[in-house]
Amino acid sequence: MRTDGATLSAGGDAVAIYDTTLRDGAQQQGVSFTVEDKLAIIALLDELGAAYIEAGWPGAIPKDTELFARARELDLATARLVAFGSTCRPGAHAAEDPGLRALLDSGADVITLVAKSDPRHVERALRTTLEENLRMVADSTALLVGADREAMVDLEHFFDGLGRQADGAYGIEVALTAARAGAGAVIACDTNGGALPGVIAGSVARLRRALDAAGHPDCVVGIHTHDDSGLAVAGAMAAVEAGARQVQGCVNGMGERTGNAELLTIIANLELKTRFTALPGDEAERARRLAELSRISRSVGEIANRAPSTRQAYVGAKAFAHKAGLHASAIRVDPDFYQHVDPARVGNTMSMLVSEMAGRASIELKARELGIDTSGEGDVLGRVAEAVKAREAAGYAYDAADGSFELLLRHALGELPDYFRVESWQASVRAAPAGADRFLPVDGSTLTQAEATVRLHAGGRRFAVLGEGNGPVNALDAALCDALAEVYPEIRAFELTDYKVRILDAERGTRSIIRVLIDLTDGERTWSTVGVGTDIVEATWEALTDGHVVGLLRAGVAPR
Ligand SMILES: CC(=O)SCCNC(=O)CCNC(=O)[C@H](O)C(C)(C)COP(=O)(O)OP(=O)(O)OC[C@H]1O[C@@H](n2cnc3c(N)ncnc32)[C@H](O)[C@@H]1OP(=O)(O)O
Numbered sequence: 194m195r196t197d198g199a200t201l202s203a204g205g206d207a208v209a210i211y212d213t214t215l216r217d218g219a220q221q222q223g224v225s226f227t228v229e230d231k232l233a234i235i236a237l238l239d240e241l242g243a244a245y246i247e248a249g250w251p252g253a254i255p256k257d258t259e260l261f262a263r264a265r266e267l268d269l270a271t272a273r274l275v276a277f278g279s280t281c282r283p284g285a286h287a288a289e290d291p292g293l294r295a296l297l298d299s300g301a302d303v304i305t306l307v308a309k310s311d312p313r314h315v316e317r318a319l320r321t322t323l324e325e326n327l328r329m330v331a332d333s334t335a336l337l338v339g340a341d342r343e344a345m346v347d348l349e350h351f352f353d354g355l356g357r358q359a360d361g362a363y364g365i366e367v368a369l370t371a372a373r374a375g376a377g378a379v380i381a382c383d384t385n386g387g388a389l390p391g392v393i394a395g396s397v398a399r400l401r402r403a404l405d406a407a408g409h410p411d412c413v414v415g416i417h418t419h420d421d422s423g424l425a426v427a428g429a430m431a432a433v434e435a436g437a438r439q440v441q442g443c444v445n446g447m448g449e450r451t452g453n454a455e456l457l458t459i460i461a462n463l464e465l466k467t468r469f470t471a472l473p474g475d476e477a478e479r480a481r482r483l484a485e486l487s488r489i490s491r492s493v494g495e496i497a498n499r500a501p502s503t504r505q506a507y508v509g510a511k512a513f514a515h516k517a518g519l520h521a522s523a524i525r526v527d528p529d530f531y532q533h534v535d536p537a538r539v540g541n542t543m544s545m546l547v548s549e550m551a552g553r554a555s556i557e558l559k560a561r562e563l564g565i566d567t568s569g570e571g572d573v574l575g576r577v578a579e580a581v582k583a584r585e586a587a588g589y590a591y592d593a594a595d596g597s598f599e600l601l602l603r604h605a606l607g608e609l610p611d612y613f614r615v616e617s618w619q620a621s622v623r624a625a626p627a628g629a630d631r632f633l634p635v636d637g638s639t640l641t642q643a644e645a646t647v648r649l650h651a652g653g654r655r656f657a658v659l660g661e662g663n664g665p666v667n668a669l670d671a672a673l674c675d676a677l678a679e680v681y682p683e684i685r686a687f688e689l690t691d692y693k694v695r696i697l698d699a700e701r702g703t704r705s706i707i708r709v710l711i712d713l714t715d716g717e718r719t720w721s722t723v724g725v726g727t728d729i730v731e732a733t734w735e736a737l738t739d740g741h742v743v744g745l746l747r748a749g750v751a752p753r
């Protein structure tokens with residue numbers, strides 16, 4: 194029984210999830226999977242419960258030929274591996290087509306063939322007749338079926354073709370030809386990503402009716418959409434409503450040009466908002482699989498070396514992050530007021546962002562998220578909200594620096610531990626030696642040298658430490674770390690993972706206010722801090738010292 198959101202459909206049914214991250218997803222600029230990458234993603238998709246994983250085009254791409262050879266050893270729990278290819282060439286017999294032979298030799302027991310279904314493409318791109326294209330589809334499909342393979346046919350440019358033809362019959366005829374030859378599924382492809390959801394729904398319904406009327410009720414209709422109009426998921430959902438029972442897409446919306454339909458969003462939509470099922474198993478089993486969506490998104494992103502968008506529906510790191518004070522005040526009563534589903538159902542979490550848009554409720558909820566009890570501290574909440582607004586007006590940005598916010602809050606609550614006290618710091622940069630060639634090849638060394646001195650008190654002792662580095666920030670960091678590590682050896686594990694600088698009033702040029710945001714990790718936890726100043730080193734120093742305090746706090750270190 195689904196409880197979240199609206200029910201989009203009255204009739205229940207199972208929709209087969211067909212992942213094409215490894216084939217169409219790999220058609221995205223900058224994506225290049227190794228065989229090992231593909232094997233790792235196959236394992237993740239199988240864990241998730243995809244019905245089909247289109248893993249590549251053996252015969253056309255050598256790595257995919259190797260992948261299918263190695264995949265023979267795989268023992269997949271839910272998924273079936275699909276080899277992708279095209280129909281035979283015009284004028285050639287399917288049985289003699291080297292491409293089809295390679296698909297059969299791949300050992301894949303499911304094979305999807307792409308076929309032209311728009312007369313314009315048949316006549317101008319394939320340079321053959323409409324009849325010959327039907328013959329190619331029939332022969333190629335029959336060859337696969339005759340070899341005991343499950344055959345599917347992608348109807349390339351299906352919607353463009355139907356839209357342009359006076360009677361719109363050819364795309365349907367290609368589908369019926371494939372079904373007659375034994376195809377188990379015909380997939381309506383919005384290859385150029387230009388079709389609107391209403392058009393997709395109407396055309397898919399028409400295709401379904403045509404197959405039924407021709408005596409092929411068992412031939413599944415699939416949908417394959419691209420995001421060129423920003424409507425790939427909407428188109429796929431509309432197609433399911435209209436009778437499609439297989440949905441193709443890619444994890445994190447990877448794919449050619451603007452990408453394919455984001456498959457995880459479709460799975461979540463189907464499972465949480467319709468009566469259709471997208472994952473295998475009973476209700477408890479499907480809920481368990483659904484809760485893996487966020488992890489799968491991140492893992493595939495890591496393997497592809499393309500971090501998913503933090504704003505990605507359902508699974509993005511910020512998909513349930515709330516910034517507006519009015520939202521927070523209602524969320525305090527019930528998170529459902531500003532969330533379309535419970536984030537836990539897709540393995541995600543809610544988070545509060547504190548900024549100039551915060552009210553007391555935002556501060557209270559963020560404090561709760563940080564494990565800080567603010568009950569009975571109504572005045573403090575108000576004061577902190579005001580302080581955040583005033584400091585953001587001066588250039589700070591707390592929604593990207595929850596570590597700095599924690600310090601502000603703990604200070605207001607009188608709970609900020611006194612780890613160390615800075616007496617003074619200074620940093621200097623020495624210019625390149627006279628006569629040095631600034632157009633020398635870059636070899637990792639720099640032409641400038643920097644040093645910094647930090648004087649501070651910690652653990653009842655005074656430290657005066659000189660640091661050297663390849664820049665003033667690096668030198669300051671070295672000096673601060675050397676001084677503090679005498680008392681707090683824990684900070685040796687702290688590592689800077691990101692450093693962002695922003696000029697806040699660019700029209701003032703080099704006299705501008707500078708904001709520095711840094712991300713730190715101790716290998717277990719990550720946190721962010723912010724510093725503001727008229728000087729980049731001054732802003733960095735603030736972010737850096739705050740970063741060390743937050744790190745000690747989060748590691749549970751007591752002041753020494
Ligand atoms: C919509 C999609 O995303 S479909 C997936 C597309 N994916 C890829 O193209 C990735 C892999 N492709 C490749 O490695 C190569 O393009 C190959 C090996 C398939 C073909 O390479 P080549 O033989 O050098 O041909 P080329 O790429 O120049 O052109 C494609 C040929 O296939 C033909 N073709 C295109 N679609 C089809 C089809 N559905 N059925 C049969 N032939 C087709 C074209 O007309 C063209 O024929 P031509 O060589 O007589 O002009």
Ligand SMILES: CC(=O)C(=O)O
Pocket residue numbers: 217307347348349350382383384385417419
């Ligand atoms: C088959 C395919 O990838 C397309 O038509 O977009």
